[in-house]
Amino acid sequence: MYGTVKALTEQALFEVGRKYGITIVVLRVANPYGPGQSGTRRQGFVAAAVKTALAGEPIVIWGDGSTTRDFVYLDEGIAWMVR
Structure with missing residues (x-):
């Protein structure tokens, strides 16, 4: 279901882009890490591993x-x- 919702959201954005002449770019950034991650939740392997x-x-x-x-x-x- 998670992936389906993401795909439907992307398709809706593309439709809005076509309707209003806006270029839509989708970036599927996986596994980001950096400042602000606590390492205490079930997400963020790098922060959790360091902690x-x-x-x-x-x-x-x-x-x-x-x-x-x-x-x-x-x-x-x-x-x-x-960029």
């Missing part, structure tokens, strides 16, 4: 460890978007 490591606790990785992710530092992502 866990600083507390001297083990970092739990689900699965077999073969999954890879790209992480985007917030400032770098924003700088890329405004």
Whole structure:
């Protein structure tokens, strides 16, 4: 359902863009990290891992460890978007 809502929202934005002559650009930034992340919620692996490591606790990785992710530092992502 989560992905469906995102796709429908994107389609609605594209329709508005077509109707009013506005260029719509969708950026699907996954796994952002940076200032302001507390590491206490279930989102934000980098912040959670750093907080866990600083507390001297083990970092739990689900699965077999073969999954890879790209992480985007917030400032770098924003700088890329405004170019």
